Amino acid sequence: GVKAAHHDCLLLTTSNCTIPSRLWLRSMARHFVDKSVEVVIGYGRHCGNDDTPDHGHGSGRRTFDRLRSALLWVGSALVGKPLRGTACNLAYRRSVFFKHKGFSSALHLNYGDDDLFVNEIATAYNCVAEISPDAIVDQHESDMAYSHRAESLRREFTSAMLPRAPFRLMGSVSVALWIWLLASVVSVVYGAPSIVPPIVAVVMFAGMWIPVSLMWRKVCAVLEGGRQGWSALFLWLVQPIRTIGRRWSAWRRRRSNFTWG
Known part of the structure; x- marks a missing residue:
């Protein structure tokens, strides 16, 4: 052609x-x-x-x-x-x-x-x-x-x-969310019964996730013609686990990707 x-x-x-x-x-x-x-x-x-x-x-x-x-x-x-x-x-x-x-x-x-x-x-x-x-x-x-x-x-x-750099940059979002989650849990547990650590964790979450969520909804509306809101937060968190599973499945089926396979 x-x-x-x-x-x-x-x-x-x-x-x-x-x-x-x-x-x-x-x-x-x-x-x-x-x-x-x-x-x-x-x-x-x-x-x-x-x-x-x-x-x-x-x-x-x-x-x-x-x-x-x-x-x-x-x-x-x-x-x-x-x-x-x-x-x-x-x-x-x-x-x-x-x-x-x-x-x-x-x-x-x-x-x-x-x-x-x-x-x-x-x-x-x-x-x-x-x-x-x-x-x-x-x-x-x-x-x-x-x-x-x-x-x-x-x-x-x-x-x-x-090139791996863009993939690592995208993966850093999930890493940042896990760091926030673990740090928040540790601060709440060791800071109890004070209410200051939970308040700080909520404020940090709002400052980090609300702008990302708004951006995500706009991108979804433009590219996919729909909307996706808070569920994306959970999916970002579990993305590393899903990626490991996909890589394992792709490796097991690797021969099907080759013309000689």
Whole structure:
């Protein structure tokens, strides 16, 4: 398909995506007016085959995982450190594709070629993230739970081949919450019966979590078209445990990620 293209700017999506806005092409392609831009990273919002947002058992966890992942790679691109992209909404120049020999570095993988390719070609100077409402596509899944688990395990495997600094920065949120929780418990226990330690712990929690919660709700509304509030706090706390479980599952299924497996 890339070889057959007649023009330099390529915009890609996948067969399970629909385009809600008539301005999608314009929103994604307008950045190529700048000759220095070679990569445009878009976003794909997950929904069911009936165009409804993710719902049902486990939908909160799935929404949290998608938002956390989006904050990682979209946020990295917005601050000039592009990490990965998504095949359902991605644009780049045909010339840069051939300059970097396409997906040659990922021919041994069944999945993750887009992540590795974007990480290889994108820099702070040639990459733009586009997350305006007109640029977001809808990615349909018949079984949200199954597709989410499969994608999570694939991304967990691929992430080992990407720079680790952004992942550590994202993980520091969970570490900060656990430090606050343990410090609060210790101070309350050893400070009893004084009411000062509980008051200090509550004030610290409000100062730390309320701004994060408000930001999280806004990001959820923009990217996923819904809202997620206080449940995100619990999910941030248990994220390290869930990550360990996913890494173990991804390692056990590692052979399925290789073309020769």
